[in-house]
Every structure is written in structure tokens, then in C-alpha cells.
Amino acid sequence: MPVIQCDIREGWSDEQKSALAEGITEVVAKTGNVAIHKIHVVIREARGLHYMFGGEHVPEYEQPEGT
Numbered sequence: 001m002p003v004i005q006c007d008i009r010e011g012w013s014d015e016q017k018s019a020l021a022e023g024i025t026e027v028v029a030k031t032g033n034v035a036i037h038k039i040h041v042v043i044r045e046a047r048g049l050h051y052m053f054g055g056e057h058v059p060e061y062e063q064p065e066g067t
Contacts, residue, residue: 002028003040010045011061017043 004024012020021041029036051058 001038001040002032002034003042004028005042005044007044007046009048009051009058009061011063012045013063 025039048058048060
């Protein structure tokens with residue numbers, strides 16, 4: 001049973017998170033030849049302040065224009 005963990009910044013809509021989980025599930029099912037009901041996706045959210053790359057904090061998530 002695959003458990004996929006995905007860390008994202010706060011700010012994604014419920015619809016975006018749902019689409020992300022569905023897309024990840026589809027890819028894992030197809031790539032790993034795994035039944036969809038056996039795949040678990042866990043999405044964890046955190047502020048940009050909680051992520052640091054190259055010594056710099058990541059900016060807060062901003063919804064792309066037109067979405």
C-alpha cells in the first residue's frame with residue numbers, strides 16, 4: 001500500500017488540493033500497477049516561513065492570476 005506524502009505551502013484551495021491528490025493517485029496507480037483503493041495521499045500544509053532553500057525563506061503562496 002503506497003503512502004504518498006506531499007508538502008505544500010498554505011494557500012491552495014480545496015479544489016486544488018483535491019486535484020493534486022487525484023493526479024498523484026492516478027500516476028502512482030498507472031506507474032506502479034497499484035489498485036487505486038490501496039493508495040493513500042497525505043497533503044501537509046505549512047507557511048512559506050517554514051520552508052527554507054539556500055538560506056532564504058520561501059515567500060508565502062500566492063494564487064496565480066486567472067485561477
